[in-house]
Amino acid sequence: AGRKPFYVGKPSPWIIRAALNKMQAHSEETVIVGDNLRTDILAGFQAGLETILVLSGVSTINDIDSMPFRPSWIYPSVAEIDVI
Template identity: 65%
Template sequence: KASYFIMGGARFIATNPDVAGPKGYPACGALCAPIERITGQKPLYMGKPSPWVIRAALNKMKAHSEATVIIGDNMKTDIFAGVQAGLETILVLTGYSQMSDLKLFPYQPNHIFPAVGEVDVV
């Protein structure tokens, strides 16, 4: 039904472009792909890595990007969102992205830790 509504003028909004999670299960981007193909419309991603969601969270918390850190396990969403929003970034290696993935990205996290429990930089 989504394709039908989008072709009828509805906006195509999705949370994030992730194709799969760390265990290989389809994620939002994989579910959006057939709809995009059918309608010819790309979704507007409102979650990570969109800086919009980061700015909305900062506004809600009355926080500033210079004093905020984002911690995540995914270079494509968590770290990219932080980079786009001007945040300090911390990559933890307990999930999606691994050290060997870093060479694939033009941006890099500010800090890398094996696990979130080992984060000691703020």
């Protein structure tokens, strides 16, 4: 069709901003929690959110140093999050 695709899924910050608008939330008051640095945490970072990486899924603590960004907080699992 001669058009370039427009991606809206993670890590695009567009989907995060759309969700914030739908919930009438503000990025300064929102945290994104995820287990994948390349999708969840990158999406939050690009959308200007604080981020929590949980180590109970895809990414490991060793993966963090290879990324140009860092999660705001790191927890072993969702059950142990205490900053919210």
